[in-house]
Amino acid sequence: MDEPQNDPKVIKRRTNLTGFLRKEAEAQGFDLCRITLPDAIPQAPERLQQFVDAGRHGTMAWMEETKERRGDPRVLWSDVRSIVMFGMNYGPDEDPRALQALPDKAAISVYARNRDYHDVIKGRLKEIATRFAARAGADVKVFVDTAPVMEKPLAAAAGLGWQGKHTNLVSREFGSWLFLGSLFTTAELEIDEGERDHCGSCRACLDACPTDAFPAPYQIDARRCISYLTIEHKGVIDAALRPAFGNRIYGCDDCLAACPWNKFAAEAREMKLKARDDLKAPDIAFFLTLDDSGFRTYFSGSPVKRIGRDRFVRNVLIAAGNSGSAALVPACESLLDDVSADVRGMAVWALARLVLPDRFAALRGEHLPREVDGTVRAEWMMES
Known part of the structure; x- marks a missing residue:
């Protein structure tokens, strides 16, 4: 009793x-x-x-x-x-959105930088x-x-x-x-009162979303959310959304960072949650070179490791395509023969944005005839 x-x-x-x-x-x-x-x-x-x-x-x-x-x-x-x-x-110790001004750098969500x-x-x-x-x-x-x-x-x-x-x-x-x-x-404890909503008329978080993932206030459609698409979603990412990714390769902090209540926020105290120096503004070029072993080693102990090398490099190639950097072309070209169809497909998409039409046509003529994956073939044809 x-x-x-x-x-x-x-x-x-x-x-x-x-x-x-x-x-x-x-x-x-x-x-x-x-x-x-x-x-x-x-x-x-x-x-x-x-x-x-x-x-x-x-x-x-x-x-x-x-x-x-x-x-x-x-x-x-x-x-x-x-x-x-x-x-x-x-x-974080700074606004993570500042990284968007550096298109040759990769943006990893604050929560995954250590x-x-x-x-x-x-x-x-x-x-x-x-x-x-x-x-x-x-x-x-x-x-x-x-x-x-x-x-x-x-x-x-x-x-x-x-x-x-x-x-x-x-x-x-x-x-x-x-x-x-x-x-x-199963223990009985003292119960605290809930917190009331202090958003008021503010819509800074909604307006900050790069892909318009909020159908209405207090509602989210994961299918348009960069965090979901870069972390949870396997396979092809909607081509119409890719340009809005910018340099975001793992998660997105825009709606979080836009909140005015962050003016009261403090930097993390826990050292294991403070950003690693090499993940604050990493080079897209370096991430394009990672094979499975290199990926697992570099992200050992990191939540990034959970998505696997292929999905990760797929995301990095989208950032490469958005960068406008010709310096990334050789690395993207090398990935046209990658074992992963997801990687090959995004390499096609990235190169379509980084090279001149004549060069892209030459690459298509070389790689399309031997491509067996229908999704990758579709990327080549879509960029024709």
Whole structure:
């Protein structure tokens, strides 16, 4: 039988356990730690269903397959009584959009310029969970973007921030730069109030999107989002969208960086989340030379490694085609014979923008007759 919630002993226990969690979170380098109930996001299932029904999840079939568990934490784990949301600041030391003025450089999303945050945060959460479970005598589960958990709505319900018009979490203290993690527990804890929306009439994030990926405020169509297309999407990227990618080769920070609340943001404290010097403004030319072994070595421990060399070089070739740099032509030409059809196809697209028509016609005459992949053949013919 459950103990009365207004029993002084129960209240004191909740208070002590909550205080213990907050101290542990601070000791592990988290900037925010707040708590909500598992039934705090009642509108999530309907909104998720609408998103999937509209096809805005693109090729992320797992979103449809897990929508019941994703929409309701109690379906994921029926025994959960409290959900603890953690936030860790990963703010950059400068506006990442400045890199767009350097077309021969590659732009990698701020979150991926050092260690994989999943590893950093999950390790810290497991340490907190172990000590908390021993103290509370309760069951716990931790999640960091690796299970069907709607972290942003739960974080808003817990008061870490609110979901802005770009659908991402915005914090009054840290702007748009927060990594999230969660701890589900059977323990009863003190519940925090949610954060109200502070976007007002601002639409800076919507107007900043290079590919117009927001059908309306608070709605996103992943099929037009550069982050989705460069990271999650396999195969051919819509030719009509490629010019808008600019030099963005892994993710996009434009809608995040445009938010006025970033004026309160601070640089990340965690060294593993601060940008590596060689990933702040890397050369497109260098990335075009990476084979599979070189790619895996260079991005060891990085989230970039997850997409694999072929998808990565596909993205880099789009940036090369947008660069206008003739210096990249030899590297692009060498990739016309790459083992990956995705790479060969984007090499065709890049060269169509970097060489004179006569040179492109000569390349087509040399490579098209022996090309067996229909998608690559289509790229050659499209650029005729």
